[in-house]
Amino acid sequence: MAETTKSTAKYWLFFIITLAITLAMLIFVPAWFWVVLPFPITFFVLALDWM
Amino acid sequence: MPRRVAYLLSVVFHPLLIVSYMLVILLMMNPYLFGVNNWSGQIRLVIILMFSTFFMPVLMVGMMKKLDLVSSLELADRQERILPYILTGFFYIVMTAFFMYHPDTPNAFTTFVLGTTIALFASFVVNLFSKVSAHATGMGGLVGMIVIASWQFSSGTIFLQLGGDVILQVNVVVVLGLAVLMAGLVGTARLQLKAHVIQDLYGGYLIGFLSQFIALRFIF
Numbered sequence: 719m720a721e722t723t724k725s726t727a728k729y730w731l732f733f734i735i736t737l738a739i740t741l742a743m744l745i746f747v748p749a750w751f752w753v754v755l756p757f758p759i760t761f762f763v764l765a766l767d768w769m
Numbered sequence: 770m771p772r773r774v775a776y777l778l779s780v781v782f783h784p785l786l787i788v789s790y791m792l793v794i795l796l797m798m799n800p801y802l803f804g805v806n807n808w809s810g811q812i813r814l815v816i817i818l819m820f821s822t823f824f825m826p827v828l829m830v831g832m833m834k835k836l837d838l839v840s841s842l843e844l845a846d847r848q849e850r851i852l853p854y855i856l857t858g859f860f861y862i863v864m865t866a867f868f869m870y871h872p873d874t875p876n877a878f879t880t881f882v883l884g885t886t887i888a889l890f891a892s893f894v895v896n897l898f899s900k901v902s903a904h905a906t907g908m909g910g911l912v913g914m915i916v917i918a919s920w921q922f923s924s925g926t927i928f929l930q931l932g933g934d935v936i937l938q939v940n941v942v943v944v945l946g947l948a949v950l951m952a953g954l955v956g957t958a959r960l961q962l963k964a965h966v967i968q969d970l971y972g973g974y975l976i977g978f979l980s981q982f983i984a985l986r987f988i989f
Contacts, residue, residue, distance in 0.1 A: 749919075752912075752945045756953055763957075 729765035775958035782955045784907035788822040789815055791881045791914050797927045798918055802875045821864045826857040847900045854893040861886040877922040881914045884984035891976045902965045905973025908952035913981030915948050
């Protein structure tokens with residue numbers, strides 16, 4: 719049976735974008751950075767195929 | 770995440786313990802809100818609260834297990850959660866009413882207790898139709914509570930007494946970030962233990978978080 723490989727490129731891209739947004743928020747509006755915090759972590763975990 | 774860590778996270782952040790954590794955080798944010806500024810007074814306050822929000826509901830579920838009314842203490846089956854929800858809800862209503870009509874209780878804490886009770890009954894209603902994660906509801910409520918407390922009831926700093934006169938000051942935004950991370954970790958632990966699917970977690974987070982804001986609107 720052929721083994722399918724899952725592409726994680728999409729998740730790496732989302733991780734970089736959301737990380738940039740989180741860092742920007744941490745610099746400019748630190749009181750609100752927690753709102754976007756779950757996204758880079760979730761995409762990082764998905765990109766590493768841990769879930 | 771190893772299964773043992775997932776189980777430990779599920780126990781440490783059990784939904785019935787969240788109100789006690791809320792009280793501890795509020796005491797650290799504003800120690801003078803309750804009129805007690807010494808360790809023994811604060812610990813006594815937390816233990817009194819834990820009696821009706823943790824010990825009594827746990828005792829009841831333990832008794833239900835002994836009487837074969839539930840198959841396990843985890844209450845994995847949606848139908849089995851109905852009776853414990855009602856009985857726990859009874860304790861939370863009594864406690865909320867006590868705090869609401871007790872003049873010495875700060876409005877900040879009454880808001881969070883009311884928010885927790887609203888979340889409990891909202892979870893109960895949703896649970897009749899679809900399973901919802903009580904852990905996620907608790908963590909959503911905890912994050913909501915810290916957001917509200919940081920806006921309304923704190924100077925922007927949390928004070929951690931490390932013994933003696935050593936006090937560590939932590940920015941409340943850092944605490945908020947940590948709470949969001951912990952909420953995510955607890956959700957991951959629930960998925961790892963196969964206790965829930967991701968939709969149960971989203972529903973739980975939403976119910977817990979919004980309930981705190983509904984309570985805030987009601988009290989203020």
